[in-house]
Amino acid sequence: MAKDKEVNEMSFLDHLEELRWHLIRSTLVVVILGSVAFLMRGFIFDTVIFGPKQMSFPTYRLFCDIATYLGFDSAFCADKLPFTIQNRTMAGQFSAHIWTSIWAGFIVGFPYVLYELWKFISPGLYEKERKNSRGFILIASLLFFMGALFGYYVVAPLSINFLGTYQVSKEVLNEIDISSFIATVRASVIACGILFELPILIFFLTKVGLVTPEILKKYRKIALVIVLILSAVITPPDVASQIIVAVPVLVLYQISIYISKVVLKREAKKTGKNVRSG
Structure with a gap:
């Protein structure tokens, strides 16, 4: 009842105004952190962005040592x-x-962006739902940063090593535009960061009844094929590199199935309690 009353007290325009301020604060934090990054040009470009271009990069040394x-x-x-x-x-x-x-600035400020998103969504949840989701920001941030690191240290260098050395003919030299190179690194980092949010996504989809463990199990083989295809596209043409990229994604998918089971069990217990109390 408290939730319904709180939601009804705010009109649609009030919600839009509230959302606008959340977006303004998030944007402000991203701009401030981006300004700091702007001043750290040497570190951002020479060390971070162009790091995967150097053969002294940790990923290349590791694969070289293994080979x-x-x-x-x-x-x-x-x-x-x-x-x-x-x-x-x-x-x-x-x-x-x-x-x-x-x-x-966006990558570093991602936890705060999540915090503002959570502040906008949480008033529409019941008290028990808010309590059960207290670790949302921490867990989602950790998953994002894990994915970003995986993208930077695995996907980005493998993609750069393969695409940067690929030639259709020796007559064609690879002179890559700076925007294209940066886009490859950026896409690898952000895409993997978002991809690693899969368990969080499955959690909420299960809560609203759109996903069940049975559905996830049913389409697991299809998901495996899709992951392997994506791995083959973004990695050099060898089995070892494809497996390195595919394994974490498949592990996340399996974890998502487990999370979906746990959510349904909790919902079943709540339903059982409500029936008994009635």
């Missing part, structure tokens, strides 16, 4: 990647600096 231990030749043991990064437009580097700083 050497197994007695295989590997492209990861090369001295350098055979491509250059260039700028083709007058404002290209300045634009790349600004947008990279903004995205860096």
Whole structure:
């Protein structure tokens, strides 16, 4: 009743106004953090963005050591990647600096963005639902950062190593535009960060009755095929790299099935209590 009363007290325009202020505060934090990143140009670009272009990058060293231990030749043991990064437009580097700083602000400020989102959604939940979801921001933030790190240290370097060395002919040189290179790193980091939110998504979809463990199990084989296809697209053409990318996603999918089961069991217990009390 308290929830219904609280929701009814606010009109549609009031909700829009509330949402507007949440968005303003989130944007302000992202801009502030982005401004800090803008001032840290050397670290952001030389160390972070262009790190996967250097063969001294930890991922390349690890795969090189593994290949050497197994007695295989590997492209990861090369001295350098055979491509250059260039700028083709007058404002290209300045634009790349600004947008990279903004995205860096978003990634670092992701927990606060979640916090503002939660503040907007939580008044529409029952007290028990709010209590059961107290760890939402922490867990979702941890999953996002785990995914971002996986994207940066696994997906991004594998993609750059493969795409940067791929040639249809020796007549064609790989001279990659700075915006294209940054987009590859950014997409790998943010896409994996969002992908790792799968357990959170399944939790809420199960709560509203759109997903069940049976549905997830039924389409597990299809999900496996999709994951393997995506792994083959974003990694070099070898089985080991594809497995490295695919395994964490499949583990997340299995965890999601378990989470869906737990949610349904809790809902069943609540229903049972309500029936007995009635």
